[in-house]
Amino acid sequence: MAQNVYDNPDFFSGYSKLPRQVLGLDGAPEWPAIEAMLPGLVGKDVADLGCGFGWASRWLREHGAASVVGYDLSENMIARAKADTAGTGIEYHLADLDVLELPEARFDLVYSALTFHYVEDFDRLARTIHRGLRHDGDLVFTIEHPIFMAARHPHWISDEDGRKTWPVNGYSIEGERRTDWFTKGVVKYHRTLATTLNSLIQVGFTLSEIKEFAPSQDQIVALPDLAEELERPMMLLLSFHKAS
Template identity: 60%
Template sequence: MLGLDLSRNMLARAREMTSDSAIDYRTADLETATLPSAAFDLVYSALAFHYVADFPRLVREIHQSLAPGGALVFTIEHPIYIAAADPRWELDRQGRKTWPVNGYATEGERRTDWFAPNILKYHRMLGTTLNILLDAGFSLRRVEEFAPTDEQIAAQPTLSEERERPMMLLISALRP
């Protein structure tokens, strides 16, 4: 097993949480990382790919690193969530919260304040993300747009606003 991250702090946290000596944790930049051919049955990423400028290169690299029948499972910030130049809740004429989706068809850099100021992310339309996977040779298994259930909202009422727009996109793809 291999765990990659650009942040040494995130790698240290992962080591603390797993304490599994079978996992080889390495510092790596996903923009330039190379992976061994047909070495993995599963590649999983949580909320990292929207920080990668050359996503097609990374997807091709992941595809060649998977054994036939291997899966890529990942989450990213939903394109609707990341599209706006100034992402924030606004109030419509009826006083309801609404999320701006301006600039959706203009792909590329977005800078936002998230845990730190001026964080660089890359917006891609949903179709672009899916077509990059298909062009690399993946077949899609599942695409989910996160929305909380009634039970989740009952347990954590602040999640109710997440029904107004999807915040996360979950994708599962297979290397045939």
């Protein structure tokens, strides 16, 4: 079973104060880039893996999805998502993505934001997603960029000129990484970019688009702290297609 830090009271309290949790998609600077990668939603059945508070699930439904099923490991997340969701067409389920089995050919789109790097067996999940999608279905997801999460001690350091530098070491050594984020020992799983792409290609997906998120100048003007994101990619955005 995957580690469930989101039901740790200290972690959940800190996490809930993040701008992207207070402001929703408006607090996620990468959202415009993700939105541009999404296929048409009208009449589509969508799975949201690692749905969190349900921000994306609600947006997908509001923008034409016929139904959205959100899955998350955290009872806190699911409770909050249900409390914040009104109307019909969205349901939420407790689920561990390390063992989740989606119904065969149930969805037209599988979406996930910053969740798959918590999954130990990504090959198994790739097969599950491919099986759960209908023909001509799409997978759109974001993860922490492998460059961002490769180091054993990921944090900014200063180079000889005093410039912020992100350490990249152990990149080709895949597997567990432990970081301190709101609580100690948060478990993630580092995979190279090639491993992530090949895991999906080998089960039958075709790569549609890849983006290494960097903020725009307008975003930096609005939020100057985003300028440091130009020094290294923090997020990887990927779109795959299941051909008919």
